[in-house]
Amino acid sequence: MGQSQGKRDSWQAIEHYRSTLASLAHYRRWSNAGVAALGSAIFLISWCYRDPADVFIAWGYPVFGAIFAGLAWWTLRGRSRLVLIDRVLVGLAAVIILGRLAWHYLVGDPLGANLMPLVGGHYWAVGLLIVGSFLLLGFQGGAIVGGLSLGLSVLLASSVVVPCIDVDSTRCDNVVYLARIHLFLLVFVVLSSTAVLLRDRTRDVVAKLGVLEEVARTDHLSGLSNRRAGEAFLATQFELNRRYGHPLSVILIDLDNFKRINDAYGHPAGDSVIVALADMLRREARDVDMAVRWGGDEFLVICPETGREDALRTAARFHSLITADCLGGFDVTATLGVAELQWGDRPEDLIQRVDEQLYRGKEAGRNTVRLGGDRGDAVAESSQSAP
Ligand SMILES: Nc1nc2c(ncn2[C@@H]2O[C@H](COP(=O)(O)OP(=O)(O)OP(=O)(O)O)[C@@H](O)[C@H]2O)c(=O)[nH]1
Structure with a gap:
């Protein structure tokens, strides 16, 4: 899939x-x-x-x-x-x-x-x-x-x-x-x-x-779309949402304490984790979704036609896979934020809200999936399940 x-x-x-x-x-x-x-x-x-x-x-x-x-x-x-x-x-x-x-x-x-x-x-x-x-x-x-x-x-x-x-x-x-x-x-x-x-x-x-x-739209390390391509895709999906009211959600994934892997095992080891996570997202994200290397150890998955509950379930699945697989040979965990585009939002508001959820997840101890929105915040079931 x-x-x-x-x-x-x-x-x-x-x-x-x-x-x-x-x-x-x-x-x-x-x-x-x-x-x-x-x-x-x-x-x-x-x-x-x-x-x-x-x-x-x-x-x-x-x-x-x-x-x-x-x-x-x-x-x-x-x-x-x-x-x-x-x-x-x-x-x-x-x-x-x-x-x-x-x-x-x-x-x-x-x-x-x-x-x-x-x-x-x-x-x-x-x-x-x-x-x-x-x-x-x-x-x-x-x-x-x-x-x-x-x-x-x-x-x-x-x-x-x-x-x-x-x-x-x-x-x-x-x-x-x-x-x-x-x-x-x-x-x-x-x-x-x-x-x-x-x-x-x-x-x-x-x-x-x-x-x-x-080359201009691809991240050279992971082979995923880069931030510029992600922003362009998000802008298109935003227009579709405005015109037809289709739901649109995003999932922001950030590896936990990734710096420690770099510091302890060197940059190439860190790179292999990034590549393994990108491969997993490429494999597991739906065809209509776009997985983007947003920067450093941050990945954004843009999910058109997806409401907040579905996006939360998808994020929980990514979270389980990250903690279950040995990405690049390392036991890693990640914190994920989820947000759905709301009426009156601009694309940058959506990114800001998903970033806030990620930040809160980090504050709450990492290794979690957090959903935010006007109907209240939620935490996915798979959170904190990894060592
Ligand atoms: N190996 C490797 N490391 C990278 C790459 N891009 C960014 N990094 C490193 O990723 C690390 C990200 O660290 P931080 O954002 O401070 O966060 P963290 O250590 O993951 O900790 P938390 O996010 O707070 O859990 C930094 O040490 C960057 O140098 C890359 O392409 N390859």
Whole structure:
């Protein structure tokens, strides 16, 4: 029962997210294999319907098709890390796509009538390379491949086409045509890099924020919620009480003469008692309750939907467990105060009243559970039962 359920839920959530990650990696593996298989199919179809004079396709595409088919098989085998597969996939695609671009400019039909249709038609593959490299390699890898593609293309275009700009007006049109294409490529680079940068940064910030929030609301020694988180929870429960009139009680637990354990056996021994008490509260408190390390050897259990009698019974049970168990290997006792939120109370009034009960319990000789309120004070039956 109690917060062990919450703990179990956390582990279940961790398991759930781990298996989600595994399924996503599986999905990504299939997607990579699909891209490689499609690449292989594109090479083979292009080879079947090739221009017989095109040596690049005649000799290169069967080889590339086989390589991409092998890549698909290698990806599906699942033995290599996806990061490596991504790099090999993008690297091969870059070599082939940029190689083909260079071929068009330098070897295929330099400055012939077919150059622009051929080169222009090939640019969709260059665009795909830019977007794909950002998606698969992230911002840095995408910037390298995208920058390389754009730089190489500008170099090729300007070295082949621009020198002939004055020869006739067709070549001038070609320059405008190529300038437009490169502006489109630049748009691809800007859009893809921004999207990937935002995706990665947002993911990092969300992950760090989650960890920081967890650290900020957790007591590092006991692992329970800390005082700040407890105060926030109390404030929320207080609002619910005000609006809907639901009962709300708190139990304040303070170890008796805890200083003596520290003094006699050292701080680590004292720490082990605190951890053991926190574990007990985590185990025994109800799911809807919140156990908080209020400070030092003081713990507050906030019990929503709980009236004073129920809270007193719960406190008596905690008291019995503290005195019955050997917390951290020591016979310890504790004094507990109990209080219920009353009409007109603010959260700090409730804390003040439970603190008063604790103080009275200490004054009365410790090892007791005291309940205070406008219907009179009460002392639980388990009080003073321990040695
Ligand atoms: N080991 C350990 N001790 C702590 C920690 N935080 C506070 N303490 C000690 O807890 C002790 C609390 O002592 P007091 O509040 O004076 O009370 P007590 O000795 O428990 O006596 P009563 O409350 O009057 O029964 C102090 O000696 C603190 O140094 C901690 O995280 N670890």
